Amino acid sequence: MKQIDLNADLGEGFGPWSLGDDVGMMQVVTSANIACGGHASDPTTMRKTLLLARENGVAVGAHPGFADREGFGRRLIPLTMEEVENLVASQIGALMGMAALVGVPVDYVKPHGMLNNWAAGNREASDAICRAVKAVMGPDAVMLAVSETELEHAARDHGLTACSEIFADRGYTPQGQLVPRGADGAMIHDVQQAVSRLLGFLESGLMPTVGGAPIPLNAQSICIHGDGPNAYETAKSLREALESDGVTIRAFGGGRT
């Protein structure tokens, strides 16, 4: 039986501002990476997003990022490893506080934007993130990492449960890395093409690559994007196409649908 999770970054508004269609996306995804007040969000936005996740039976991930709202966590802020620990621990803590207030469990952690990109290729930063996650959420914590990154390896080495994600709309190199944006084959704009790649991968465990043979990847989740002009429609089409082909869409934690 083919089964996969769909995750997206949600709850990324701030004060009067919103970003993307959280109400729609929550009906499509099975896991929501919820901003923790660093790159986006505030206590009231966290609450609203957590309640939306609960209403839709969506698993909750803490989504810590650089504390840089103006740059939306997409700029590298040069932190020490101790500061990375502090950033992650305090942001996960804030979301856990809000989650306790509304009675929703926090199921996993996925770093945001540039923090995630940095960790993907930097073992020290990944170790710092893992130390914070383990200290705050305990040794059974789940890390959602991009497949084949330093963060995924670090999570395993720290004894955490590592779940891996692939991207619905990105091409891969024969080494299992994402084709850099701007290069040929980096983006897969056509939903049908994206779906057929994903179906092939779910059956065979092999992902096509640009300029090489298909490669085996490990993945429990597909990352989709919650912003952009047609994010909801694209996400919905993707989910429906997968389901009509017999794929069960289910949170990787397994406890929710």
Place this chain on the structure above:
Amino acid sequence: MKQIDLNADLGEGFGPWSLGDDVGMMQVVTSANIACGGHASDPTTMRKTLLLARENGVAVGAHPGFADREGFGRRLIPLTMEEVENLVASQIGALMGMAALVGVPVDYVKPHGMLNNWAAGNREASDAICRAVKAVMGPDAVMLAVSETELEHAARDHGLTACSEIFADRGYTPQGQLVPRGADGAMIHDVQQAVSRLLGFLESGLMPTVGGAPIPLNAQSICIHGDGPNAYETAKSLREALESDGVTIRAFGGGRT
């Protein structure tokens, strides 16, 4: 055996800025109300302060306040009761995240500045604070409240453990309220006078008042101030004077000294 706790607001720096002499004060108090990133502090400042508390065997209180660093939490920000819950839950959560990271328990909660003043006279705000504390820290949580305030009453009604504090340097009305700043007898500037009042209170349970008979007050802690020009010396003198008169200075939780 006479016994009391000494508490002060600490860890109220931010980024490059510090406030008061945390290193000195941590050697005097038995309970530290530690700012949570709302009116003051940031993850790195929290960490430093938590470690300082641990080194000195000082109990840790979460000290949430209005998220208004420029006003240092001393201005009333008109929040809804749901926003009060969110503020308190997220700030306690952030400190608990940092406390988990460095392996220090969070022992109690004391609201900061105007949030505390507001709650003192407003049952709705006190209820909102208590709901957040109970949800995040559980039903065994301890609230440190000014003696005879709505917050103290609310904490009891919510099933929390309420501990009460009195002020070393403030006069009381016959109704058990603080004499308003500016009025005669509001401030007790002389340390010896402050000590003799406190010793009298610790023996009799009765506090002198301005313009009336002494009144019974309930108190497990004495609040002292960590900023101001001679805060450390004053605090040290107060502690030494109390100890030389046979008072044991011990955290109200009892578990620490």
Place this chain on the structure above:
Amino acid sequence: MKQIDLNADLGEGFGPWSLGDDVGMMQVVTSANIACGGHASDPTTMRKTLLLARENGVAVGAHPGFADREGFGRRLIPLTMEEVENLVASQIGALMGMAALVGVPVDYVKPHGMLNNWAAGNREASDAICRAVKAVMGPDAVMLAVSETELEHAARDHGLTACSEIFADRGYTPQGQLVPRGADGAMIHDVQQAVSRLLGFLESGLMPTVGGAPIPLNAQSICIHGDGPNAYETAKSLREALESDGVTIRAFGGGRT
């Protein structure tokens, strides 16, 4: 010849977030109240908005507000009068810096949200705002104020040029005040009704009231709203209806169209 200005609050995004359809609204209004980094905006958002105003020949107003992005300047922050001066002077200065950078003049000032509401009924706050405006923009500065408010009176008394605005979608009391939101007649939801009221006013100088006779109002501008689901379409219909009835839509400064 009937002539009026149309103004709206624009440039109220922040970092990755936007609010309303600035591109559309800039094609409709003749004056843009541009956020200055207090309740909304940041340097890059200011630049983008100023350039959009220039492209569309729209007059630029500085739109200072309480420095409270999370509350979008809609909460009363209890400032001293000196702090009000500082808030307004620094925010106007920031926008003037950006306007100088892109070569656009700043034509007037209109306070935002709760700062505007507060000033409308509070002469002291209005005086503080006027002192700041006069000091920073000089004695020829123009203040755009709600008709018949303390701010309008204060601006005149400080020797500033006061321009008055009325609201397209709000009802008036016989005393010339806005009918409070929630009361009967507070909101005029129908565009045609709004237009016919405005046309009547532009011909006669008299505005209908709820429960009384029409009253004379002074107005050089009509305030329309840039957010809300159909803001652009509503604004466009309003402008077209006014123009088709022979009203010239022109910035109150007169220098632009």
Place this chain on the structure above:
Amino acid sequence: MKQIDLNADLGEGFGPWSLGDDVGMMQVVTSANIACGGHASDPTTMRKTLLLARENGVAVGAHPGFADREGFGRRLIPLTMEEVENLVASQIGALMGMAALVGVPVDYVKPHGMLNNWAAGNREASDAICRAVKAVMGPDAVMLAVSETELEHAARDHGLTACSEIFADRGYTPQGQLVPRGADGAMIHDVQQAVSRLLGFLESGLMPTVGGAPIPLNAQSICIHGDGPNAYETAKSLREALESDGVTIRAFGGGRT
């Protein structure tokens, strides 16, 4: 007649926090680099600092920095060149607004911390800063730059008046650069040694170097530090020593003493 200016970074508090002894330092320096709300300060702190400068007849410099209070402008935030322009223009504008409010002229600009370090070695960033300064302050603006840096060269090429500063407490390489912190000879801790080097330089125009012959440097100002444990005493000793040797301490603008 030997003459030089003394400058220091001042007004670098925020909300309830202060940094260094501004009251003392203002009696020693002739030019104050005043924080503009980016890396430090807020409108009320700017006002207080500007008034202090006026009381002491001290020239005022706008001191823009990365908008990162938590990192105090000492971390490199990766901005585009357009964002550098926006940062500088809006911060200078904010200080000019405050300066207009209290009736004090802004005499020059000196970038802060990492922004200054970055510009020192990066011509593009220097150009962006110069474009903003020229647009906001006009073609007669004065830039205070570290001697022999890209910023100094850029300021001249943009037609601005470039004034150069040297450091009282830092060693120089034979190429005219600062000896990197941590290397031998980087810091000059002894005030008498610092003074004798400065006196020699003021007489000969030649600065000693580490490992080479003295080199000619251009300098209208000496940068001293306003924070640190004995900043005021050190600065005062330095000024007194220079004056007792016949050096006139005067703002480089010349208009003030």
